Amino acid sequence: MLATSRTFEANARAGLANPTLQRALGMMRSGFPERRRVAVERLPEFEALRDIGKSIKDHTLEHLDFYLELFEENVLSSGGQVHWARTPEEARAAVLQICRSVDAKIVTKGKSMIAEEVGLNEYLEQNGIAPVETDLGEYIIQLRHEPPSHLIAPAIHLMKEQVADTFRAEHRSLDPGRSLVEARQLCDEARAVLRPRFLTADVGITGANFLVAETGSSIIVTNEGNGDLTQTLPRVHIVMTSLEKLVPTLEDATTLLRLLARSATGQEFSSYTTVSTGPRRPGDLDGPEQYHVVLLDNGRSALLGGEFQDMLRCIRCAACMNHCPVYAAVGGHAYGWVYSGPMGAVLTPSLLGLAEAGHLPNASTFCGQCESVCPVKIPLPKMMRHWRERQFAEKLNPPVYRSGLSLWAWAARRPALYHALVELASRVLGWLGSGRGRFRTLPLANGWTAVRDLPAPEGRSFQSLWAERQKSGVKH
Amino acid sequence: MSEAREQILAGIRRSLNRGRLDAAHETALRERVAAHRRNLVPARAAALDDPGRIDLFIAMAEEVQATVTRVGSSAAVPEEIARYLAAENLPAEVVLAPDSTLADLPWDERPLLRTRRGRAQAGDAVSLTPCVAAIAKAGTLMLISGAETPTTLNFLPDTHIVVLRADQVVAAYEDGWDRLRTHGETPRTINFITGPSRTGDIEQRIELGAHGPRRLHIILIDDRRNVGDGESRCRSGVICCCGAKPCGA
Numbered sequence: 236m237l238a239t240s241r242t243f244e245a246n247a248r249a250g251l252a253n254p255t256l257q258r259a260l261g262m263m264r265s266g267f268p269e270r271r272r273v274a275v276e277r278l279p280e281f282e283a284l285r286d287i288g289k290s291i292k293d294h295t296l297e298h299l300d301f302y303l304e305l306f307e308e309n310v311l312s313s314g315g316q317v318h319w320a321r322t323p324e325e326a327r328a329a330v331l332q333i334c335r336s337v338d339a340k341i342v343t344k345g346k347s348m349i350a351e352e353v354g355l356n357e358y359l360e361q362n363g364i365a366p367v368e369t370d371l372g373e374y375i376i377q378l379r380h381e382p383p384s385h386l387i388a389p390a391i392h393l394m395k396e397q398v399a400d401t402f403r404a405e406h407r408s409l410d411p412g413r414s415l416v417e418a419r420q421l422c423d424e425a426r427a428v429l430r431p432r433f434l435t436a437d438v439g440i441t442g443a444n445f446l447v448a449e450t451g452s453s454i455i456v457t458n459e460g461n462g463d464l465t466q467t468l469p470r471v472h473i474v475m476t477s478l479e480k481l482v483p484t485l486e487d488a489t490t491l492l493r494l495l496a497r498s499a500t501g502q503e504f505s506s507y508t509t510v511s512t513g514p515r516r517p518g519d520l521d522g523p524e525q526y527h528v529v530l531l532d533n534g535r536s537a538l539l540g541g542e543f544q545d546m547l548r549c550i551r552c553a554a555c556m557n558h559c560p561v562y563a564a565v566g567g568h569a570y571g572w573v574y575s576g577p578m579g580a581v582l583t584p585s586l587l588g589l590a591e592a593g594h595l596p597n598a599s600t601f602c603g604q605c606e607s608v609c610p611v612k613i614p615l616p617k618m619m620r621h622w623r624e625r626q627f628a629e630k631l632n633p634p635v636y637r638s639g640l641s642l643w644a645w646a647a648r649r650p651a652l653y654h655a656l657v658e659l660a661s662r663v664l665g666w667l668g669s670g671r672g673r674f675r676t677l678p679l680a681n682g683w684t685a686v687r688d689l690p691a692p693e694g695r696s697f698q699s700l701w702a703e704r705q706k707s708g709v710k711h
Numbered sequence: 712m713s714e715a716r717e718q719i720l721a722g723i724r725r726s727l728n729r730g731r732l733d734a735a736h737e738t739a740l741r742e743r744v745a746a747h748r749r750n751l752v753p754a755r756a757a758a759l760d761d762p763g764r765i766d767l768f769i770a771m772a773e774e775v776q777a778t779v780t781r782v783g784s785s786a787a788v789p790e791e792i793a794r795y796l797a798a799e800n801l802p803a804e805v806v807l808a809p810d811s812t813l814a815d816l817p818w819d820e821r822p823l824l825r826t827r828r829g830r831a832q833a834g835d836a837v838s839l840t841p842c843v844a845a846i847a848k849a850g851t852l853m854l855i856s857g858a859e860t861p862t863t864l865n866f867l868p869d870t871h872i873v874v875l876r877a878d879q880v881v882a883a884y885e886d887g888w889d890r891l892r893t894h895g896e897t898p899r900t901i902n903f904i905t906g907p908s909r910t911g912d913i914e915q916r917i918e919l920g921a922h923g924p925r926r927l928h929i930i931l932i933d934d935r936r937n938v939g940d941g942e943s944r945c946r947s948g949v950i951c952c953c954g955a956k957p958c959g960a
Contacts, residue, residue: 259914266915280753287750300723301732301740313897319716371921372912388912395913418913422921429922434833449744450897460908460923463866467900478719483744489884490750503771504849506909507923510901518858520809520830522899532719539726 236354236382238587240571243594247565256566259392263385267557270501271608278497288494289612291487292479292548296539302448302481303530309451313513315526323353326531330355330440330473333527334364337471339437345455345462346370347442348551349475349531351383351573352586355440366440367432369461371425378405384567384575386553387499392566395421429461439465439523443476444550445491446528449484452512453528456495456505463509472511472523477531479547485510491550494610498552534586542621546581548611553578555605555615561598570595577605577615584622593631596622654698661692668692747892749885756848756882764847765933768880771850775906776919777927785812785932788874789821795928796824796837801870806831808840810859813874830861831868838864839872843894844887845880845929849905852929853887856900865902871924873904877933 239246250256275281295302307317318333320326326349334342342359344350344366356366356377368377372390376383378401383389390398399415402424415421441462443453453474455462466472482488496502515522538544556562556576567575572592574582580595596619605615626632627640646653668674668691676684683689724730732740756767769779782791796803807813809828818826831838840860844853852873856862865871881887884903891901908923919925 262915278753278755280751283751284753291750297727298732298740299727300720301737303720303723305741305744319713319719321715321718325715369922370912371910375912388915390912391915393913398913418916419918421913422910422918426920426922430833433922449747452897458908459910459912459921460866461921463862463902464922467862467866478723483740484747485888486747486749486885489888492884493753500911502905503775504851504903504905506775506905506907508903508905510897510903511899512897512901513899515899516857519856519899520858520861521863522856522861530719532715532722536719536722536726539723540728541726 236351236357236572238572238583238591240583240587240592240595241590243569243571243598246569246571247598250565250569253566255394255397256392259394260563260566263388263391263557264563267499267501267553271498271554271557272501274497274501274503277503278493281494281497284490284493285610285612288491288550288610289548291482291490292550292611295481295483295487296479296544296547299478299481299536299539302483303478306446306448306451306481309448310513310526310528311451313451313526315451315513315528318527318529320529320531321533323531323533326353326475326529326533327355327358329527329529330475331359331362331364333471333473333525334359334438337437337525339364339471341432341436342366342438342440343433343436343465343469344368344373345439345441345457345465346373346389347440347475348383348386348573349442349477349529350440352477352533353475353531355475367429367436369429369433369459369465370457371422371459371461374425374429375401378402382568382573385556386551386574386576386578388553392568433461433464433468436465436469438471438473439467439469440473440475441466443474443480443528444495445488446476446481447483447485447488447510448481450510450512452485452510454488454492454508454510456492456508458500458502458506460507463507466509466511467522470523471525471527472514474511474526474528475531476528477533478535479549491610495550495552498550498554498608498610538585543581543585543618545613546578546585546618548613549578549582550611551578552610554608554610555613558604558608560600560602560604565598570598577619578613581613581615581618581622589622589626589629589631593622593626596620596626654696657696658699661696665692665694747888752883752885753848756846759847759882761877761880761935764882765877765880765931768845768847768850769931771848772906772929773850775850776909777850777906777929779929779931781931781933783932784934785815785874785876786817788816788930788932789818789824791930792839792872793821793824795872799870799926802836804835805837805839805872806835806864806868808838808860808864810841812841813839831863831866833867835868837870837872838868839874840864841874842879844890845875846884846887846903847880847882851884851903851905853891854902854904855891855894855898856902857898862900862902865904866923869920869924870926870928871904871907872928872930875929875931877931877935 318329368374375390384392445454514526562576583592673688907927910921
């Protein structure tokens with residue numbers, strides 16, 4: 236898909252001005268965070284599990300080459316195949332080649348962020364293969380030709396009336412007079428429309444929440460059961476995944492599964508957790524005849540060993556965006572690509588480059604909620620700060636911003652001058668604003684005053700009060 | 712693609728600032744994998760005795776909208792299925808997993824219940840399968856694929872009925888892995904099933920029966936002696952054949 240991260244500011248403004256989106260986001264604010272809180276309170280070991288989850292991922296990343304080879308060895312010995320892909324192009328080509336080899340016409344898809352990352356649907360369509368998304372949210376946005384706006388609830392930006400309109404426009408063979416008022420009716424219609432697709436698909440593509448080196452397995456976690464129908468009914472099962480999904484053992488995967496559902500939807504465990512290993516065995520009555528794992532790098536291996544390695548621990552639970560005040564205000568589409576919220580603000584620049592996605596690490600108040608709820612303790616604000624530093628170092632910010640920051644830095648490195656300037660500015664502003672106590676407009680500060688008043692400084696600066704306190708020997 | 716493989720592995724080693732791990736290091740890692748070391752297992756279920764664990768399983772399964780009925784012996788399963796299907800106003804037709812434990816049940820006592828053995832086909836309404844374990848702490852069933860246990864039975868029909876023996880209820884997933892490893896090679900599919908299919912994709916409202924089964928019914932065969940002494944209670948609230956009192960009785 237074409238990224239629009241470059242126009243984040245305009246995207247965000249559009250999101251803020253969209254009343255339907257604001258209604259949908261309002262529902263999210265009260266939903267996921269509250270359910271997560273209840274689920275976490277029910278499990279006294281949750282905090283300890285976060286530390287263990289982090290150390291499992293760190294251990295795997297430190298030995299990623301070894302575990303990838305072990306994973307491949309076990310996929311092969313269970314009769315499956317691994318396709319290594321350095322780039323999105325290689326991943327797409329691998330999928331197309333497999334589809335062509337079985338003369339596939341219809342491909343069903345479980346939810347896969349990697350498939351989104353490589354733009355798989357568009358590519359398959361261009362090559363005469365019809366991809367059918369089967370996760371309800373993904374199906375809705377596929378019909379609407381929209382990207383997902385959330386990691387685990389891709390259609391969270393929509394209200395049910397919009398879904399009803401989409402179904403009416405797309406399901407034209409159904410009775411136009413039918414009722415589509417309740418979510419129940421919409422679910423039933425999607426179930427009925429998609430069932431024949433499941434049964435006729437030649438290839439089923441799923442993502443993977445985890446890969447297990449010990450057994451050569453892929454694990455998917457779903458609530459709908461669509462992933463299981465996708466990977467059980469067709470002749471071929473393709474897993475679209477990336478390097479960092481790997482864990483050493485089933486026990487390690489179990490620890491992360493305990494964190495995943497609670498952090499994501501606030502469930503104890505999702506309805507379906509499925510471990511797949513190779514194709515159907517001799518004597519099996521169902522299951523795919525072929526099992527392929529497409530393993531995407533796309534810049535991830537380059538993040539190892541550097542300041543962004545921690546990002547590779549991410550298990551894609553969406554807790555960070557569910558708790559982010561910026562995401563909750565502007566919605567996922569503002570981020571302009573596949574990944575949104577705080578994890579997207581860190582990951583997108585490393586996949587698309589800072590020139591394209593430089594706005595995203597700046598779209599944060601640094602409130603720290605994302606890091607405090609992250610099940611694997613990724614220091615998201617710290618990494619956004621790293622991106623901001625690189626952005627400055629690479630001269631990617633606008634000239635006015637850069638010269639302003641340079642000026643401030645020049646003064647800040649001269650404490651005597653800095654304190655004198657602050658003291659002077661606060662006195663002048665205090666005097667100017669003494670009547671109303673606040674400013675409606677102020678030169679150089681219209682970013683602030685455009686949406687709210689600026690309080691006028693009262694009395695002296697913190698620094699001078701502090702210095703005085705220290706001198707008078709007050710203990711704190 | 713092998714060029715991609717070599718480049719990716721080399722890239723990883725370059726980023727980690729080292730070459731391939733030496734043999735001793737690799738052996739240590741292989742031992743770590745083979746040890747199947749458990750990480751922290753939450754205490755919720757571990758401390759419980761058998762009846763407590765089974766009660767926890769039932770409570771957790773019902774919390775996620777599964778229904779559970781206890782029966783006193785496997786011979787009572789066909790009767791319970793007939794009762795359940797009638798109560799839910801479902802057709803008296805069941806596709807059975809071609810599994811020997813299910814084949815041995817007294818189906819001829821229920822001549823009106825039509826049964827077929829095999830994988831699920833489009834249009835099948837009700838399936839019956841065994842399972843390998845149930846995880847008490849989350850109300851989760853563990854099923855595996857095999858020649859006698861096709862996976863389609865777990866997902867295609869609208870109603871999935873699972874036969875569970877009391878001695879299959881374990882505390883944690885890790886106990887499930889241990890049981891699985893006694894079965895030999897890893898099966899193609901391992902399904903952990905926690906309640907019926909659901910979605911929250913439309914305005915975050917939970918609707919059951921998104922693509923998988925709309926109903927999940929668990930028949931728990933509990934032939935331990937103390938069942939029926941008033942200590943164990945049937946949580947489903949129906950009159951059941953094990954003699955346990957319904958909830959609130």
